[in-house]
């Protein structure tokens with residue numbers, strides 16, 4: 001039965017974890033996967049999460065099946081976070097939100113639904129994009145192409161190229177957009193550029209699918225979610241996938257959501273019924289624990305405040321690590337302009353290093369980043385940073 005099965009390639013991001021775990025170099029540093037580690041190099045258990053869990057344990061509940069679309073209080077909390085508690089679109093019941101298995105799960109539910117809705121549509125992702133975007137939409141049956149995004153020479157965004165590609169796209173094309181903290185480049189559009197993107201999506205009849213996996217890691221919760229308000233103001237129907245993996249440090253709980261903004265309450269009910277079929281035929285219904293934790297934190301004012309403070313702490317520490325990395329690289333004799341590292345937003349820095357340089361970093365120094373040149377700045381700390389900077393400087397200078 002399996003004689004003809006070929007060996008699949010390692011996942012470009014999670015495959016690095018396997019390689020890292022097998023590496024016996026005691027000085028190894030994992031800057032591959034997008035995970036936040038604290039100043040001691042530890043994966044944090046947020047205080048707000050621990051307190052919510054203590055509250056839940058004090059009143060333990062049996063674990064029945066959840067509704068197909070998840071915990072109602074969780075879906076409501078997601079909607080209020082993403083669209084704003086007093087949002088007119090929520091009052092008009094124009095958003096269908098379902099609990100999903102992380103942000104990836106939200107993307108997949110949306111992709112499967114879109115494929116049923118418009119099987120001939122193409123999907124456009126940014127060049128470059130999160131490695132899994134192409135694979136995920138391909139596996140949902142779509143042809144995936146790219147729109148220009150990263151401008152290597154300018155260390156920024158090729159915005160003219162991006163707009164031209166959106167303008168040339170056929171009506172119905174699904175455009176995957178990173179709401180904030182672009183993965184992998186760290187370069188985000190300005191509000192004025194977003195306004196032009198929204199106008200183009202509207203004028204060309206495109207379908208926007210916003211991937212929001214890093215809300216709170218760029219400028220702040222509201223600032224990072226501001227693009228959602230721009231899409232709402234346009235009156236367009238659109239998709240948003242949400243992840244709490246990073247913002248709650250709940251990676252292994254797979255807590256995310258998909259929200260679909262529709263034209264009317266009646267349409268929303270029908271869309272929700274279709275999303276439920278996608279979920280039921282994939283994994284039946286979602287798990288309880290992580291979503292209950294997030295719902296408890298978001299709906300309890302003191303815990304919510306604690307979460308916002310802890311998230312701000314992570315955001316500020318990443319910023320400090322960006323500055324420290326630039327200084328350490330300069331001190332190690334790198335003369336090129338590195339100011340781009342502090343302009344980038346979120347967990348990642350697109351370092352500009354080639355695949356060969358990234359492989360050298362791994363094999364010679366035990367510093368693991370993605371072959372695209374992406375490094376996770378959120379995994380740096382004062383202890384591992386000097387060695388990382390030395391390794392990067394050695395590779396950059398030779």
Ligand code: LMR
Pocket residue numbers: 013014032033034035130132183
């Ligand atoms: C990443 O880009 O490293 C994260 O989103 C984790 C993942 O699943 O790839």
